[in-house]
Amino acid sequence: MNASQTLRQEPDRPQMCFVVGPIGDPYAAHGTSEREAYEHYLGIFEQVIAPACEKYEITAVRADGIAHAGDINEQICRHVIESDLVIADVSGGNPNVMYELGLRHITGKPTIHIGEAGQSPFDIASVRTIRYQRARSHLAGARREIESALEVGIRDGFEILTPARVVRALQTVEGQSSSEQSGNAEDTADEDPPGLLDDFAAVEDGLDEMTAHLGAITKAIETIGTLTEQGNIEILDLTHANAPASARLAAVIRYAESLSAPAGEMNAVSGAFAERMETLDSGVRAALGLIEVTPPDERGEGTYEFLEQLIALDESAQEGLEQIGFLATSASGLVRVSRHLRKPVKGISAAVKQMSSAITCMGEWAGKARDLVQGTPE
Template sequence: MNTSQILRQESDQPRRCFVVGPIGDQHAAHGSPEREAYEHHLGIFEQVIAPACEKYGISALRADSIAHAGDINEQICRHVVESELVVADVSGGNPNVMYELGLRHITGKPTIHIGETGQLPFDIASIRTIRYQRSRSHLAGARKEIENALEAGLRDGFELLTPARVLRGLDSGEGSASASGADDENEGDEDSPGLLDDFAVIEDGLDDMSADLEAFTKTIETIAVLTEQSATEMTDLDQANAPMSARLAGVVRYAETIGAPAGELRTVAAAFAERMVTLDSGVRAALALIETTPPDERGEGAKEFLEQLMSLDEGAQGGLAQIGFFGTSVGTMVRMSRYLRKPVKDISAAVDDMTSAMARMGEWAAKARELSGDATA
């Protein structure tokens, strides 16, 4: 009985392999780049990936072969997260492929990377990638390398990549040897810079969001103090029956005074919202991974991550109350004078950005509280 037959017998269930990679356009004109890309990557699937998987009784599937009706993006994400194995062709660093690969990495499930020589993205350079060239002999060699990786992984287990290791509280220096058979001199490669940005910067990104939130709150307090001072001045002018020119001069002084902090408020809010967009998919994927991991197996890394999300949301609540006040008051301010239009526009934009971002942050925290409750139940 050969090795592939033994591995088939030891498998607990039929394995599925979802193939992540550029697809191209089957219906594009012959000779067009889109049609050539389709034919090339279909050839890689049919000549390299599918035969290698079939050797070990693994069924390979591409996104364009999904038969079920429904939202194709949702189905792709489901296959990426749930399939027992993923083979990812990272040639050219296609953005969709890199996003899907990021989701896969954080699950910790087996993933094999392949890519065309000269077309590999630099930001996953530290991860073992099987390289191929567009010739029959090189494609046969790539298929053999995939078969070797599968044999080693099915026999010895696939090693977690850095994002999943961190969330599960593992020391990245431990673990079994990778399917590539890396030697001691390559030890530590998984911790070197260059992993997918969404996951490499989650922790730092959340810290930056905390700093943005603190800066936003302080700037609001500054504007509130200046507004109170201006209100006192306007009250004094009213009581003195000052002419409209004097009152207008007071409004102009107020507009000039809050101009700089209003602009800073908009800048900070925009940075906060941008970080939210960048981190959202990674944070949600991390939460999904934690949810599928038994509470007693999560480790300190997961606990600290959940606490950070809850702490960030708690710090946002005071700022949210202040934002609500500004949101209702800016409409009245802009009617006072045209000189207030610019600072009010900046404040309004900041309010919109922060309100939307904080709502998403609240969703993170709600899930974090739910998972923390699971762990203490």
């Protein structure tokens, strides 16, 4: 029995897929951006999306392929909301696509994101997106990824995205009395996912932990800086005194040994910092998205403090990254002095790499937070 025959037995298997994405203008003159966009996204539909759906006997259709007469906007909305499956090409953050995708997310129905590499909008960056490039080999890879996502989703169920989970949680809170909620919590404690406030509390705790990590990293940097200054003084004194190479090497070894502990600590804390960043990213982005769609006068009292915390954390991280980067540059030159310095320098370099990746993400948080603060009325 092949995969298609096996999946056909699933009663909830999607039958219809509506494809959301930029379409372009098929009537535009050749060579124009509108005509190129039409040909590009039609190619993505015909070479990537439709064949992947066809493998599981799912019919894929775009807005320009809707056969029935009627108001096109109403038809699109109905397809977005009612289709068994939606595959959305989010390349470039097209406003119409993002609006339709917002409608779809609220339904909680199966949705797969795809997008051209490097063109995913910030607001949905935390949602897994199948990336593609325009080369034929990359398009084939994207088709296989969609096929894999369909296979897993049909077999195990499609993941409910954050907006739908938030809406369902709010509906549950509004539709139940406190006693009912309490009883249900006892009955389904193991199955009940965290609510919105639980998520926000976890985010705040995580941000506090990251602030503590930054403090520990700064302390380690200061310790290494002090030790480096002391080591340089000792080595320079020996050089000026024309001390033998063995005496200078002994000083370098002492310096390397003194660096071992703070360099190891900095590397370990940077790893914890990066790991915490990875776990918090989705929650922070969800919080920022919820703040953005909430009218300023309806936002909670702690909203401004939360945004300021993201901004302050990024500023501290950028300062720490500048210090650690300077330190790594200085330390890398020492490797040529003696092999004994390689291990602590390696630890410092690893810390720089982990911090750089994490702080890039943090900068995106802060950028969104600054936009929201600037948009808040006095």
